Amino acid sequence: MEVNNTVSDLVLFGALGDLAQRKLWPALYQLQRAELLAAESRILALAREAMAPETFATQLAERLAEEVNPSELDDGVVQRLLAKVEYQALDFTEAEGYTALKRWREQRPVPLIVYMATQPTIYGLIGEGLHQAQCVGSDTRVVIEKPIGHDLASSREINDQLAHYFDESQIFRIDHYLGKETVQNLIALRFANNLFASQWNQNHISHVEITVAEEVGIEGRWGYFDEAGQMRDMVQNHLLQLLCLIAMDPPADLSADSIRDEKVKVLKALRAITPDMMDTHLVRGQYGAGTANGRPVPGYLEEEGAAGGSRTETFVALKAEIENWRWAGVPFYMRTGKRLPKKLSEIVIHFKAAPHYIFAPDQKHLANNKLMIRLQPDEGISLLVSTKDQGLDKGMRLRQGPLHLNFSEAFDASRIPDAYERLLWEIMKGNQYLFVRRDEVELAWRWVDRVIESWEESGEAPKRYAAGTWGPAASIAMITRDGWSWHEEDG
Ligand code: BG6
Numbered sequence: 117m118e119v120n121n122t123v124s125d126l127v128l129f130g131a132l133g134d135l136a137q138r139k140l141w142p143a144l145y146q147l148q149r150a151e152l153l154a155a156e157s158r159i160l161a162l163a164r165e166a167m168a169p170e171t172f173a174t175q176l177a178e179r180l181a182e183e184v185n186p187s188e189l190d191d192g193v194v195q196r197l198l199a200k201v202e203y204q205a206l207d208f209t210e211a212e213g214y215t216a217l218k219r220w221r222e223q224r225p226v227p228l229i230v231y232m233a234t235q236p237t238i239y240g241l242i243g244e245g246l247h248q249a250q251c252v253g254s255d256t257r258v259v260i261e262k263p264i265g266h267d268l269a270s271s272r273e274i275n276d277q278l279a280h281y282f283d284e285s286q287i288f289r290i291d292h293y294l295g296k297e298t299v300q301n302l303i304a305l306r307f308a309n310n311l312f313a314s315q316w317n318q319n320h321i322s323h324v325e326i327t328v329a330e331e332v333g334i335e336g337r338w339g340y341f342d343e344a345g346q347m348r349d350m351v352q353n354h355l356l357q358l359l360c361l362i363a364m365d366p367p368a369d370l371s372a373d374s375i376r377d378e379k380v381k382v383l384k385a386l387r388a389i390t391p392d393m394m395d396t397h398l399v400r401g402q403y404g405a406g407t408a409n410g411r412p413v414p415g416y417l418e419e420e421g422a423a424g425g426s427r428t429e430t431f432v433a434l435k436a437e438i439e440n441w442r443w444a445g446v447p448f449y450m451r452t453g454k455r456l457p458k459k460l461s462e463i464v465i466h467f468k469a470a471p472h473y474i475f476a477p478d479q480k481h482l483a484n485n486k487l488m489i490r491l492q493p494d495e496g497i498s499l500l501v502s503t504k505d506q507g508l509d510k511g512m513r514l515r516q517g518p519l520h521l522n523f524s525e526a527f528d529a530s531r532i533p534d535a536y537e538r539l540l541w542e543i544m545k546g547n548q549y550l551f552v553r554r555d556e557v558e559l560a561w562r563w564v565d566r567v568i569e570s571w572e573e574s575g576e577a578p579k580r581y582a583a584g585t586w587g588p589a590a591s592i593a594m595i596t597r598d599g600w601s602w603h604e605e606d607g
Contacts, residue, residue: 497520
């Protein structure tokens with residue numbers, strides 16, 4: 117069992133914001149519950165709003181009561197967490213606030229974690245404020261969230277600003293998908309099982325599917341989302357990170373740089389999607405009215421706060437190709453969208469059939485093994501294998517069934533930790549392997565920018581799909597044209 121022997125203080129900028137409320141405070145609560153927060157660690161919560169410390173404490177306790185599963189809510193734990201927390205109003209743009217922060221720091225010189233749960237546009241400002249107030253030391257860690265820019269140029273600007281005050285080894289860029297239990301399991305599955313490791317290439321794998329589907333729509337975030345779209349909001353980060361973990365070569369060890377060096381090689385080998393590939397490699401969609409959870413829901417353009425005429429995509433399907441020895445000729449089909457039939461994040465690895473097939477010709481479709489890695493919900497791994505059907509009358513008829521590993525059942529785990537719990541825990545330990553390095557972010561933008569340029573050049577509007585369906589028909593056509601189908605259509 118892991119214990120936290122290192123005392124560090126956490127300063128949380130944006131302590132009243134959406135991310136802090138929905139994810140960070142509940143994660144800190146769970147870390148406290150698991151006794152992973154060192155007894156002497158302190159948390160300084162910062163936001164613009166002037167508020168009495170008691171009011172903040174009451175509001176935080178109420179919020180935890182809403183966010184935390186009732187069976188895991190324990191007042192004793194809440195009180196122990198609150199005892200570590202102090203609230204201060206701070207205007208990020210004014211030097212005064214940082215001076216107060218410095219006084220707080222000086223009470224006890226332990227390593228500092230600075231979590232910027234704010235707009236990326238002010239990361240630089242906060243860095244400067246901290247630096248000028250001499251709050252930054254070589255043991256300071258800074259945590260930032262996506263979106264890191266809107267394109268390569270703006271992401272460079274943000275990264276440059278941070279680099280002015282912090283060394284790369286101090287910067288923890290969060291992609292919360294890397295904190296998901298099954299995503300880490302992908303590393304274990306690939307590199308701790310030679311059975312898979314030896315098959316993991318174009319000799320044995322025909323194609324790969326990555327699906328990150330959401331049932332929700334825009335959920336009151338129309339303004340932000342319309343600027344970004346699904347390509348920038350999901351593909352640039354989460355989907356490309358998943359692709360890297362599936363496609364990378366075995367790292368020499370588990371150190372952050374060994375893993376990230378391998379991911380970078382994959383990003384460098386991604387084939388650019390150019391205008392002439394628009395019909396075969398890319399589908400963009402935007403949802404119209406339809407249903408979710410059996411109820412009628414409005415289309416993207418009718419959502420609260422929507423401005424008419426938007427051509428922002430809420431769905432993307434892509435065929436990515438990796439130009440190296442391991443993956444030549446193996447398409448990686450990726451799709452992600454809002455208002456799809458259900459929340460589902462899944463990777464499906466399709467293995468090639470044996471070179472010669474000896475069973476009934478009408479069962480040839482059972483010749484391929486599939487490895488399904490389910491990120492959410494029902495985290496687990498299934499390997500579809502063919503066996504003989506049972507019974508005297510069946511002869512050598514085959515059937516395909518799963519070898520199934522459900523994580524909750526297998527490990528008797530009553531709960532799977534949320535990604536933010538894992539990520540905060542790794543930050544406290546100073547381990548960067550689940551965080552994104554600058555070159556990864558920038559290479560991902562370089563590729564995504566090229567895709568966006570290509571579709572802008574084409575002038576095509578996104579295709580309509582009804583809410584509650586698997587996206588535009590063109591997404592099905594894209595994969596069918598190559599002789600495959602999306603996994604859920606296989607029945
Ligand atoms: C975020 C995106 O990064 O990930 C959201 O900005 C999206 O648009 C969310 O809804 C999905 O995360 P999860 O963990 O619910 O799959």
